[in-house]
């Protein structure tokens with residue numbers, strides 16, 4: 001699965017410093033889509049990909065029950081049991097608009113779901129599929145996903161146990177926290193922020209952490225992800241972020257503890273934030289706060 005990205009490669013985009021959507025951003029996109037199409041009959045469903053067009057007449061006239069996420073995958077569930085799966089990778093973008101209206105954009109429209117009032121439009125994404133709801137777990141990406149960090153059913157106790165599991169305990173946190181089969185929905189900015197909040201360096205392996213540290217990593221993994229979803233991307237201490245906002249600091253400069261803050265003083269201990277590359281991605285951390 002997975003077509004190559006159309007415009008520039010992942011490596012190039014990462015070099016440009018783009019922040020790739022992670023679980024919280026995908027869930028927020030799903031919420032926006034749900035407001036436009038959930039609980040309503042889709043009058044029109046259109047795919048840009050030839051092999052999916054046979055599903056158009058099968059989905060048109062069906063009610064959209066809900067819009068779910070699993071990790072970074074988005075699932076649009078129809079009343080007839082069919083589900084549209086999409087994974088945005090770097091470039092996919094969802095937009096909503098009034099029915100019949102198409103936003104001005106140079107992007108390629110890949111999927112349209114339209115009811116009497118609103119349209120949900122997916123641009124640029126290349127990973128789109130139609131699956132049977134009952135068989136979702138057979139999908140090659142969904143089948144590999146670990147528990148979802150944003151799922152209320154995922155507990156810190158379960159994540160702590162997972163850290164001690166020998167499948168994961170020997171790998172660095174830097175690599176583990178990007179692995180969707182360990183915990184789904186975490187990406188690069190969350191990885192740095194979670195390690196900071198837990199007070200541990202990302203090079204460390206779960207098996208070398210104390211019980212208390214493993215528990216702190218598990219709690220931070222869930223708490224930081226959930227705060228980011230609840231605040232639309234603020235992972236910094238909320239009281240501090242509010243104070244910094246009233247001081248006039250731009251959102252991009254106050255939203256994180258350490259991510260993308262290389263050379264700037266740690267909010268807690270004033271040590272300059274370090275930048276390095278771990279598991280192929282940029283990582284930020286504080287030598288004063290992380291052991």
Ligand SMILES: [Zn+2]
Nearest residue numbers: 266269286289
């Ligand atoms: Zn610090």
